[in-house]
Amino acid sequence: MSVDTATVKRVAKLARIRVSDDEAAHLEGELNAILGFVEQLSQVDIEGVEPMTSVTEMAMKKRQDAVTDGGKAADITANAPNSEDNFFLVPKVVE
Amino acid sequence: MTDLTSLTIAEARDRLAAKDFTALELTDAYLAAIDGANGALNAYVATTPDQARRMASASDERRASGTVGALEGIPLGVKDLFATDGVHTQAGSHILDGFKPRYESTVTANLWADGAVMLGKLNMDEFAMGSSNETSYYGPVVNPWRARGSNVDLVPGGSSGGSAAAVAAHLCAGATATDTGGSIRQPAAFTGTVGIKPTYGRCSRWGIAAFASSLDQAGPIARDVRDAAILLKSMASVDAKDTTSVDRPVPDYEAALGGSVKGMTIGIPAEYRMDGMPREIETLWQQGIAWLKDAGAEIKPISLPHTKYALPAYYIVAPAEASSNLARYDGVKYGLRVPGKDIVEMYENTRAEGFGAEVKRRVMIGTYVLSAGYYDAYYLRAQKVRTLIKRDFETVFGDGVDAILTPATPSAAFGIGDQDMAADPVKMYLNDIFTVTVNMAGLPGIAVPAGLDGQGLPLGLQLIGKPFDEETLFRTAHVIEQAAGRFEPDKWWG
Numbered sequence: 001m002s003v004d005t006a007t008v009k010r011v012a013k014l015a016r017i018r019v020s021d022d023e024a025a026h027l028e029g030e031l032n033a034i035l036g037f038v039e040q041l042s043q044v045d046i047e048g049v050e051p052m053t054s055v056t057e058m059a060m061k062k063r064q065d066a067v068t069d070g071g072k073a074a075d076i077t078a079n080a081p082n083s084e085d086n087f088f089l090v091p092k093v094v095e
Numbered sequence: 096m097t098d099l100t101s102l103t104i105a106e107a108r109d110r111l112a113a114k115d116f117t118a119l120e121l122t123d124a125y126l127a128a129i130d131g132a133n134g135a136l137n138a139y140v141a142t143t144p145d146q147a148r149r150m151a152s153a154s155d156e157r158r159a160s161g162t163v164g165a166l167e168g169i170p171l172g173v174k175d176l177f178a179t180d181g182v183h184t185q186a187g188s189h190i191l192d193g194f195k196p197r198y199e200s201t202v203t204a205n206l207w208a209d210g211a212v213m214l215g216k217l218n219m220d221e222f223a224m225g226s227s228n229e230t231s232y233y234g235p236v237v238n239p240w241r242a243r244g245s246n247v248d249l250v251p252g253g254s255s256g257g258s259a260a261a262v263a264a265h266l267c268a269g270a271t272a273t274d275t276g277g278s279i280r281q282p283a284a285f286t287g288t289v290g291i292k293p294t295y296g297r298c299s300r301w302g303i304a305a306f307a308s309s310l311d312q313a314g315p316i317a318r319d320v321r322d323a324a325i326l327l328k329s330m331a332s333v334d335a336k337d338t339t340s341v342d343r344p345v346p347d348y349e350a351a352l353g354g355s356v357k358g359m360t361i362g363i364p365a366e367y368r369m370d371g372m373p374r375e376i377e378t379l380w381q382q383g384i385a386w387l388k389d390a391g392a393e394i395k396p397i398s399l400p401h402t403k404y405a406l407p408a409y410y411i412v413a414p415a416e417a418s419s420n421l422a423r424y425d426g427v428k429y430g431l432r433v434p435g436k437d438i439v440e441m442y443e444n445t446r447a448e449g450f451g452a453e454v455k456r457r458v459m460i461g462t463y464v465l466s467a468g469y470y471d472a473y474y475l476r477a478q479k480v481r482t483l484i485k486r487d488f489e490t491v492f493g494d495g496v497d498a499i500l501t502p503a504t505p506s507a508a509f510g511i512g513d514q515d516m517a518a519d520p521v522k523m524y525l526n527d528i529f530t531v532t533v534n535m536a537g538l539p540g541i542a543v544p545a546g547l548d549g550q551g552l553p554l555g556l557q558l559i560g561k562p563f564d565e566e567t568l569f570r571t572a573h574v575i576e577q578a579a580g581r582f583e584p585d586k587w588w589g
Binding site for chain 2: 001003007008011012014015016017018019027030031033034035037038039040041042043044046049050051052053054055056058060061063072075076078079080081082088090091092093
């Protein structure tokens with residue numbers, strides 16, 4: 001399988017990365033080189049093979065359903081490019 | 096007085112205990128070495144001299160009062176991927192500009208709890224995506240090694256290039272690193288240092304910027320096998336904050352050193368003999384086999400039939416996980432924000448400017464293989480292939496193999512700005528051909544220096560072990576180290 005420029009632009013949109021027409025053309029070649037490389041996986045017989053979901057066999061750890069952390073709003077917003085009163089500020093999203 | 100930076104961790108530990116010098120003197124020696132060298136090598140992206148001296152003085156006070164941790168007073172460098180409280184943490188990326196977390200990663204917290212001193216943050220490929228340290232926003236790291244008679248700058252490997260270069264150039268006593276496809280072992284091999292990626296789940300991933308969560312593991316890069324064992328003992332822990340952290344006590348890895356490999360079975364996988372592999376790599380491998388045979392190990396030819404599919408499967412699984420993990424960098428919570436006419440354009444502008452070319456490529460590949468209609472053909476198939484890769488290892492270990500010996504890399508360090516690799520991303524990816532299988536199967540792997548090539552550049556061998564059997568790797572790597580000797584670059588910098 002390979003991608004065309006329109007697909008590159010659609011994927012860039014999904015990934016929320018602005019891509020210019022020049023960049024899209026360049027990326028098309030690079031992505032196709034990578035997709036060409038991974039194409040060899042189609043040679044592998046995967047009939048009846050379970051997909052890996054966990055690399056080490058272990059039961060998912062569970063903890064008590066209780067509040068164990070919190071009260072750190074100032075710490076959490078400390079690195080925000082724009083914040084006010086411990087809220088993140090973003091451009092208007094609802095008219 | 097000898098140059099304090101020439102001491103290994105084990106040596107410095109003993110000399111500090113004997114009160115030959117203080118932790119503050121040792122730290123000052125490293126800070127001076129960094130000042131002299133970093134302009135040429137670019138291994139550190141941030142140094143923390145005031146904090147280092149404070150930590151060293153506190154260590155000296157603890158020692159005076161009789162409290163001595165396993166790494167008491169030992170100055171270390173930290174890969175920029177680890178969150179360090181109040182200190183530069185940017186994963187080598189522009190998108191995390193100015194990020195200083197208000198928390199400490201579990202691995203680094205373990206090191207400080209054992210008395211270690213932080214010298215600063217080490218350069219790396221952006222978000223650990225790269226094999227040459229050239230994708231860093233902070234520019235490439237220069238390998239302290241040069242070919243004999245040459246002044247051409249070489250890469251230190253990646254993504255933990257800063258860690259490997261700093262250890263090789265004595266700009267820290269040891270360093271933290273991480274490995275998703277080979278990012279500890281390949282740079283260790285390129286710089287004549289020792290690097291171990293432990294079993295998945297051995298070190299907590301909490302506070303390490305995530306690249307591919309099912310593959311990422313932290314581990315040390317050190318000057319010799321003993322130092323790597325000392326560091327891993329402190330880095331590893333059981334951590335409730337990482338659900339994939341495994342509930343097993345951490346063994347005393349250093350105690351495994353010096354043990355015999357007599358009667359052990361070492362597997363030699365036929366599939367790691369690649370077409371076009373340089374003769375020197377093959378010779379090194381045969382030399383490693385001979386050393387282990389001389390030490391009494393039994394050598395057994397084995398087959399890992401799905402080896403060639405590990406790298407292509409990796410280039411589906413890792414980008415898929417990365418595209419999801421890196422979704423959080425959106426210009427809202429931390430780091431860079433580039434304005435736009437609305438919020439979506441702000442996201443797109445921020446990510447376009449904040450991510451470098453390699454990161455964008457991988458996020459795009461990941462987004463594509465996870466997108467509607469392609470999931471089964473790519474991601475699901477890759478995860479099935481991953482099951483087969485793991486099964487290959489389980490079969491040989493089940494047949495009595497104790498550890499597997501392979502080359503660490505298909506070549507020695509190459510030049511910065513290599514044209515072939517710049518033109519074809521897949522060429523760069525092939526650097527990880529011998530290491531990536533280990534991440535796909537979640538196994539431990541260690542790279543140990545084994546010799547120099549015809550140009551005088553270091554080459555490494557890799558040992559692959561059973562899950563949570565790092566002790567066998569340390570013991571076996573130590574035997575190789577004893578036979579091969581240690582390798583240090585001639586100082587041309589600073």
